[in-house]
Amino acid sequence: MKLELGFIEIKDVQFSNECAVKDGILYVNPDQVKEFVYENDDVRQYLKSINFDIAKPGESVRITPVKDVIEPRVKVEGPGGVFPGVISKVDTVGSGRTHVLRGCAVVTAGKIVGFQEGIIDMTGPGADYTPFSKTLNVVMIVEPVEGTKQHDYERAVRFAGLRAATFLGELGRNVTPDEVKTFETYGIKEGLEKLPGLPRVGYLHMLQTQGLLHDTYVYGVDAKKIVATLLNPTETMDGAILSGNCVSACDKNTTYHHLNNPVVAELFEEHGKSINYVCNIITNENVYLADKQRSSDWAAKLAKLLDLDAVIVSEEGFGNPDADLIMNCVKNEKQGIKTVLITDEYAGQDGKSQSLADVSPLATAVVTGGNANMVINLPPMDKVIGTLDYVDIIAGGHAGSLQPDGSIDAELQIITGATNEMGFNRLSAR
Amino acid sequence: MxxxxxxxxxxxxxxxxxxxxxxxxxxxxxxxxxxxxxxxxxxxxxxxxxxxxxxxxxxxxxxxxxxxxxxxxxxxxxxxxxxxxxxxxxxxxxxxxxxxxxxxxxxxxxxxxxxxxxxxxxxxxxxxxxxxxxxxxxxxxxxxxxxxxxxxxxxxxxxxxxxxxxxxGYMPNGVRVNFFEKERGAKRAVKMLIAKIKDEAFVTEFPMPNFDRVEPGKAIPDMSKAVVALCTSGGIVPKGNPDHIESSSASHYGEYDITGWDALTAEGWQTAHGGYDPVYANADPNRVLPVDVLRQMEKEGKIGKLHNKFYTTVGNGTAVASSKKFAEEYAQKLLKDGVQAVIMTST
Amino acid sequence: MVKEVERVGIPVVHMCTITPISLTVGANRIIPTIAIPYPLGNPTLEPADEYALRYKLVSKAIEAFTIPVEQQTVFDV
The missing domain is CATH 3.40.50.2300 (Response regulator)
Known part of the structure; x- marks a missing residue:
């Protein structure tokens, strides 16, 4: 399957009377975006208000509580549309051509959904830990209708963000991209002919599916209800996988991460040179042992069926998903498929505790996104988008996290994307 | 100041x-x-x-x-x-x-x-x-x-x-400290994977905690029928060190026959070990490898038999990986020869 | 090295002087000995007494094989 990505560099975002992308500037009329967002039953029913703001790199701005981050994209050629099964109709995506508004993002924020939303600081020490201090952010501050149940609210916010991103992405349909890159993987036979002798590598992508607002969706399907299955890597670039989860901010994969999956990107860098990047295997992280065993069995079975030589396994979240991670490692290593794991650590604030809930001597190659328990002080910002009301209770915060001067003492956990387990960041630990 | x-x-x-x-x-x-x-x-x-x-x-x-x-x-x-x-x-x-x-x-x-x-x-x-x-x-x-x-x-x-x-620049001490790498995690993972595929060296960022323990061997209720072998990291070798086992950072181990020896003598045996004072071991090699006592126990029926071969290495400065390799090899030989118990002596 | 032998199923008694090292390297049955250059002897003793000492230590080792152990054990001498 072959996909062209046309990157349109966004250099600035401005509010305006019109909505357009011109000379690298994204002009946003909030009313028009809102109108499109509200053309959805859930949004209409559960969201009382949506307000827009803009946060730019380097500004003294704190966004919290952050739920999801989404990159605007539009499908310009080929079957389907972005976010199939959710925003667009169900159709296999990942081929043809897609335009990307690179450098900007839609951020959903506002009244808390669960207790695991995060913080994005656009400057200061916190900014070093989140990739979204480097993007031009169109922030949506949402407010639910009183009495809205948690999961209804979560779904409505999810749809609101995706619809806004889709609307903005559409503005890039007829813009000539600044850069075009082609991504292509092959069927089994074709791959063997085109790339003879190269080691066959897969990406075993673990999706957070613990339920209770910790969910991930694939073509609109709640991933806790799937067994491990296959995906062309390019499908992820069109939004086949999206985040519906409110797990700890530092190591949840936002929809932005899924669209820009760094493992997919780095495997493509080596594809055809030192490896044959065959495909992605997606699997879940369910709460029952039988589910964990079944899913890891299936993932390993598919890897063997595809004659893979090696896989990269990325985790999402921590705690009992560590058991899934180790099962995915052990079952593949035992059938001769080499593994590299990407995880993060919960080694305690002093760094002295056992980092993972499960370990195995077969996990010989591990990349870490850092210790999420590290304590960080976030100085006050001139402006807060959203509210500081929840800082003390979101994961990573503690009673007294928020200081009278507006500074925050909290664990790295609280920062959106800080210890990402797809390896999005440079942060590590030893 | x-x-x-x-x-x-x-x-x-x-x-x-x-x-x-x-x-x-x-x-x-x-x-x-x-x-x-x-x-x-x-x-x-x-x-x-x-x-x-x-x-x-x-x-x-x-x-x-x-x-x-x-x-x-x-x-x-x-x-x-x-x-x-x-x-x-x-x-x-x-x-x-x-x-x-x-x-x-x-x-x-x-x-x-x-x-x-x-x-x-x-x-x-x-x-x-x-x-x-x-x-x-x-x-x-x-x-x-x-x-x-x-x-x-x-x-x-x-x-x-x-x-x-x-x-x-200190040895990892179990205290995990964050820092920024030069490349992002996914790139590091792909590099690590390629190294692993090629069997090249790579360094994991999170070494698994030490779990290398072996279950204690089963007790042998009756030693009077057991075949007992001696092994040592004290470097006992025949006089003149015919196999040239290095005194430090040894590259191989020795396998020697003690058939007919009731005790190790200063004339027949010595140590090749370079990490301790060799005088005492050279004067009486039984001080490191107690062949004399085990022969007597064999006669007394306290043990079934003293195995006729012993295995010797020099622990001094020898990499753990090499020692492990040596022992893996001679463990198989011991198993094949029907040895039931091993006394390992170290200096 | 102790571990590698024990791994194939042969019980090992480790006789050594620096027992903490023996514990670290993973020996399960440990008999403490006299000194580094002469683990199983003592040059200051009369030959007969030295032999008796060695006999006693090795007897302890033989005895250690007969005792079931669940974890790393340093035997008293």
């Missing part, structure tokens, strides 16, 4: 002598001796070795309690800002002494401590408790070790927080 440092070294680095002088008791000297001068040079006056404690390696190993007490008393009196031991490179007993004496100073006196040695030095087992700089496996590595230890030592004396082990 210059930070005050007390430095611990062994008889060899104090120029007293090698193995033959390893028995010397602790001695306190003013100022820097040997490697301490290299530290002073690095510190350029910011810190200075004010006292040097010299102790023989065998003395420490055999009188650990007394040696520690003496060292602690001297360190307490000197009131240093930092205590440095070694570097010990791959000298096993020196490393053991450095690590243990440093640990005592840290826990008893609350003074920051630092040592340095080769990662496979047995003393490095304490790396989670005592900060250690990884050095080369021989004293030739002093030129690199001295600046690394001096830099880290100064940081300790100043009370500055440590950066990650790979940044500050």
């Amino acid at each position: 210059s930070f005050r440092v007390v430095h611990y070294i062994n008889q060899f680095f104090a120029n007293i002598g090698g193995e033959e002088m390893a028995h010397v008791a602790p001695e306190l000297r003013e100022g820097a001796v040997g490697p301490g001068m290299a530290f002073n040079q690095q510190w350029k006056g910011e810190a200075e070795v004010v006292k040097t404690i010299v102790c023989g390696d065998s003395y420490f190993a055999e009188h650990e309690k007394e040696a520690k007490e003496q060292v602690l008393a001297w360190v307490k009196e000197a009131k240093p800002d930092l205590f440095i031991a070694g570097p010990a490179f791959n000298a096993g007993r020196y490393g053991y002494a450095c690590a243990n004496v440093a640990l005592a100073v840290k826990t008893e006196l609350g003074i920051p401590v630092l040592t340095g040695m080769y990662v496979e030095n047995p003393g490095a087992d304490l790396k989670d408790k005592v900060l250690m700089v990884a050095t080369a496996n021989s004293a030739a590595g002093m030129r690199k070790a001295a600046p690394a230890m001096a830099k880290l030592g100064l940081k300790l004396a100043k009370g500055e927080p440590l950066a990650a082990s790979c940044v500050d």
Whole structure:
């Protein structure tokens, strides 16, 4: 399957009377975006208000509580549309051509959904830990209708963000991209002919599916209800996988991460040179042992069926998903498929505790996104988008996290994307 | 103000002598001796070795309690800002002494401590408790070790927080510290994967906790029928060391037949080990490999049979990986020969 | 090395002087011995007494094989 990505560099975002992308500037009329967002039953029913703001790199701005981050994209050629099964109709995506508004993002924020939303600081020490201090952010501050149940609210916010991103992405349909890159993987036979002798590598992508607002969706399907299955890597670039989860901010994969999956990107860098990047295997992280065993069995079975030589396994979240991670490692290593794991650590604030809930001597190659328990002080910002009301209770915060001067003492956990387990960041630990 | 440092070294680095002088008791000297001068040079006056404690390696190993007490008393009196031991490179007993004496100073006196040695030095087992700089496996590595230890030592004396082990150059000590890598995680993962596919070396970012323990072997209720074999890391070999087993960092092991020997004699056997005083083992090799006693037990029916072959290695400076490889090999031979129990002696 | 032998199913008694190292390297049955250069002897003793000492230590080792152990054990001598 072959996909062209046309990157349109966004250099600035401005509010305006019109909505357009011109000379690298994204002009946003909030009313028009809102109108499109509200053309959805859930949004209409559960969201009382949506307000827009803009946060730019380097500004003294704190966004919290952050739920999801989404990159605007539009499908310009080929079957389907972005976010199939959710925003667009169900159709296999990942081929043809897609335009990307690179450098900007839609951020959903506002009244808390669960207790695991995060913080994005656009400057200061916190900014070093989140990739979204480097993007031009169109922030949506949402407010639910009183009495809205948690999961209804979560779904409505999810749809609101995706619809806004889709609307903005559409503005890039007829813009000539600044850069075009082609991504292509092959069927089994074709791959063997085109790339003879190269080691066959897969990406075993673990999706957070613990339920209770910790969910991930694939073509609109709640991933806790799937067994491990296959995906062309390019499908992820069109939004086949999206985040519906409110797990700890530092190591949840936002929809932005899924669209820009760094493992997919780095495997493509080596594809055809030192490896044959065959495909992605997606699997879940369910709460029952039988589910964990079944899913890891299936993932390993598919890897063997595809004659893979090696896989990269990325985790999402921590705690009992560590058991899934180790099962995915052990079952593949035992059938001769080499593994590299990407995880993060919960080694305690002093760094002295056992980092993972499960370990195995077969996990010989591990990349870490850092210790999420590290304590960080976030100085006050001139402006807060959203509210500081929840800082003390979101994961990573503690009673007294928020200081009278507006500074925050909290664990790295609280920062959106800080210890990402797809390896999005440079942060590590030893 | 210059930070005050007390430095611990062994008889060899104090120029007293090698193995033959390893028995010397602790001695306190003013100022820097040997490697301490290299530290002073690095510190350029910011810190200075004010006292040097010299102790023989065998003395420490055999009188650990007394040696520690003496060292602690001297360190307490000197009131240093930092205590440095070694570097010990791959000298096993020196490393053991450095690590243990440093640990005592840290826990008893609350003074920051630092040592340095080769990662496979047995003393490095304490790396989670005592900060250690990884050095080369021989004293030739002093030129690199001295600046690394001096830099880290100064940081300790100043009370500055440590950066990650790979940044500050100490052995991973179980305390996880965050830092920014040059490349993002996914790129590091792909590089690691390619190295792993090609069977090339790579370094995991999170070593799995130490789980290398083996279930204790089953008890043998009746030893009177058991075939017992002897193995040793004490380097007992036939006189003249016909297979040229190296005295340190051995590249192979020895397999020797003791059929017909009621005891090992000084005429027939010797040690090839370079890490301890060989006089006693050469005078009576049964002191390391008790063939004489086991022969008697065989006659008395206390054991079924003494296996006619023994396996010997030199533990001194030999990499753990090599020792492991040797033992894996001869374990198979022992199994094949029907050996039921193994007495392993170490020096 | 002790571990590698025990791994194939042969019980090992490790006789050594620096027992903490023996514990670290993973020996399960440990008999403490006399000194590094002469683990199973003592040159200051009369030959007969030295032999008796060695006999006693090795007897302890033989006895250690007969005792079931669940974890790393340093036997008293």
